[in-house]
Amino acid sequence: MAPVLSIEGITKTFTDGESICRTLDGISFEVEENEIVCIMGPSGCGKSTLLRIINDLEHADTGTIREASKDKTGKPTTAMVFQDHALFPWLTVYDNIVYGLRLSVQKLSEEEIAKRAEGLLSLTHLDSFAKAYPHQLSGGMKQRASVARALAIKPSVLLMDEPFSALDPFTRRELEDEVMRIREDLRTTILLVTHNPTEAIYLADRIIVLSARPAVVAGILYVDIPHPREMANPEFLKIRETIIRMVRGKEGLRE
Amino acid sequence: MVLISRQTLLEYGKGLLVIVLLLVAWEGFALLIQNNYILPPLGEIFSVLLHPTEPILGGQSLLANTLVSLREVLTGFLVAAALAIPSGLLIGWSREIQVYFNPVIQILRPVPPIAWMPFAIAWFGIGFNSILFIIAMGAFFPILINTIDGVQGVRKRWIEVSEMFHATTFEQLKTVVFPGALPMIWTGLRVSFGVAWMCVVAAEMLPGTSAGVGFLIMYAYNLGQIQVIGAGMVIIGIIGLGADIIFRAGQARLFGWQGKE
Numbered sequence: 001m002a003p004v005l006s007i008e009g010i011t012k013t014f015t016d017g018e019s020i021c022r023t024l025d026g027i028s029f030e031v032e033e034n035e036i037v038c039i040m041g042p043s044g045c046g047k048s049t050l051l052r053i054i055n056d057l058e059h060a061d062t063g064t065i066r067e068a069s070k071d072k073t074g075k076p077t078t079a080m081v082f083q084d085h086a087l088f089p090w091l092t093v094y095d096n097i098v099y100g101l102r103l104s105v106q107k108l109s110e111e112e113i114a115k116r117a118e119g120l121l122s123l124t125h126l127d128s129f130a131k132a133y134p135h136q137l138s139g140g141m142k143q144r145a146s147v148a149r150a151l152a153i154k155p156s157v158l159l160m161d162e163p164f165s166a167l168d169p170f171t172r173r174e175l176e177d178e179v180m181r182i183r184e185d186l187r188t189t190i191l192l193v194t195h196n197p198t199e200a201i202y203l204a205d206r207i208i209v210l211s212a213r214p215a216v217v218a219g220i221l222y223v224d225i226p227h228p229r230e231m232a233n234p235e236f237l238k239i240r241e242t243i244i245r246m247v248r249g250k251e252g253l254r255e
Numbered sequence: 256m257v258l259i260s261r262q263t264l265l266e267y268g269k270g271l272l273v274i275v276l277l278l279v280a281w282e283g284f285a286l287l288i289q290n291n292y293i294l295p296p297l298g299e300i301f302s303v304l305l306h307p308t309e310p311i312l313g314g315q316s317l318l319a320n321t322l323v324s325l326r327e328v329l330t331g332f333l334v335a336a337a338l339a340i341p342s343g344l345l346i347g348w349s350r351e352i353q354v355y356f357n358p359v360i361q362i363l364r365p366v367p368p369i370a371w372m373p374f375a376i377a378w379f380g381i382g383f384n385s386i387l388f389i390i391a392m393g394a395f396f397p398i399l400i401n402t403i404d405g406v407q408g409v410r411k412r413w414i415e416v417s418e419m420f421h422a423t424t425f426e427q428l429k430t431v432v433f434p435g436a437l438p439m440i441w442t443g444l445r446v447s448f449g450v451a452w453m454c455v456v457a458a459e460m461l462p463g464t465s466a467g468v469g470f471l472i473m474y475a476y477n478l479g480q481i482q483v484i485g486a487g488m489v490i491i492g493i494i495g496l497g498a499d500i501i502f503r504a505g506q507a508r509l510f511g512w513q514g515k516e
Binding site (some may be wrong): 055056057080089104105127133134153 | 308511
């Protein structure tokens with residue numbers, strides 16, 4: 001089966017006045033349907049930039065992004081969850097979730113929108129907070145609302161940019177479990193950037209490790225541990241060790 | 256439900272205390288000087304204020320004059336807002352448009368609205384339309400500048416969210432830029448209402464007008480009725496204060512999210 005998303009030879013250079021900084025140096029990989037892929041790498045290697053390029057918020061210098069289900073206009077059908085929830089503070093949780101659905105590009109009736117919102121509110125356990133404003137929610141709830149907003153448009157791939165890094169460890173684990181459940185329920189494909197190896201191993205089917213700038217794919221790790229994954233599992237610890245070594249640049253599986 | 260907290264009540268009390276002290280001092284000096292032209296006794300000012308519907312000096316009543324001024328202010332203010340908010344949204348949104356318009360805004364902004372009076376009279380004749388023009392001129396810039404600042408202060412991330420969902424430019428302006436900038440626009444409206452109120456009084460003082468609080472003050476001055484001037488000033492102050500209270504209450508109600516996002 002064709003991959004949902006294939007990324008080929010993405011390069012990106014940032015210029016800041018006189019200085020030129022090559023961030024991404026030919027990144028290629030594919031994401032299969034219903035897969036959770038985590039991207040890891042040293043800070044500043046361009047992980048977030050890569051997600052932004054996939055979502056068309058930034059342009060690559062070279063390379064192509066192929067999406068199996070691009071819409072007629074050629075715009076990406078992915079949706080992003082940002083690190084800082086990025087909810088609109090003047091809208092209720094409900095109105096935030098349906099924000100994307102109400103835009104003209106979706107052509108949905110208010111009835112269809114309400115139906116979809118209902119499902120998402122219950123999926124993310126926000127039913128009783130539909131009329132609340134973001135500032136009345138906890139950090140975890142805000143991030144769940146942000147996930148619901150992204151899922152609303154039924155994205156081909158849910159892109160998550162360090163979505164749980166601002167949360168406490170307990171909330172973080174709760175949301176990680178929720179991501180797993182969403183994947184089961186909706187068969188969502190997820191591409192997640194994280195700097196936390198434990199999180200990556202807990203969630204991912206595959207982990208793509210990027211090298212320091214200019215970033216190349218340093219290695220791809222397959223995580224073949226049954227869910228729910230325990231940190232005490234020797235395989236878990238082994239992969240964790242490998243990731244840390246790779247990110248620190250001591251072990252490379254350059255292709 | 257407690258409408259006003261003890262703390263707020265105490266603060267109001269302290270503010271009131273200073274007003275009372277000033278009034279006592281005024282009355283004291285008035286009694287001491289015994290010269291109505293320099294300091295009219297408070298009793299005379301209050302007697303004008305307490306009979307707002309009585310004709311003054313053979314002309315219209317205090318209330319009628321106040322309503323004339325209020326109507327002028329509201330009309331001018333609305334015209335200014337209707338022009339300044341869309342202009343501010345576009346100028347703040349597009350760097351290109353800003354490059355064209357910024358110099359002319361910076362040159363016109365410091366010109367006192369009342370300086371436009373000769374042009375206003377030449378263009379619109381003596382009366383309501385000229386006064387309206389002066390008020391709109393005065394109210395326009397605070398709204399415009401605040402709208403531009405508000406738009407430029409909208410979080411980039413919010414705009415990215417709308418881009419991510421493929422909003423059209425119009426949808427971005429309507430659903431993200433305008434609501435995101437609204438708290439600043441509101442501040443602009445509050446400031447500009449104060450300016451508009453100052454403009455109306457100044458404009459009405461010019462020759463050719465026949466109604467309004469500013470006219471009443473000038474008319475009373477010509478006839479040596481200082482207590483009417485005092486009453487007019489009190490009315491101006493109270494309406495200015497009232498408008499400010501309404502705008503602030505609206506701010507707290509509408510933008511409770513500010514600073515908590």
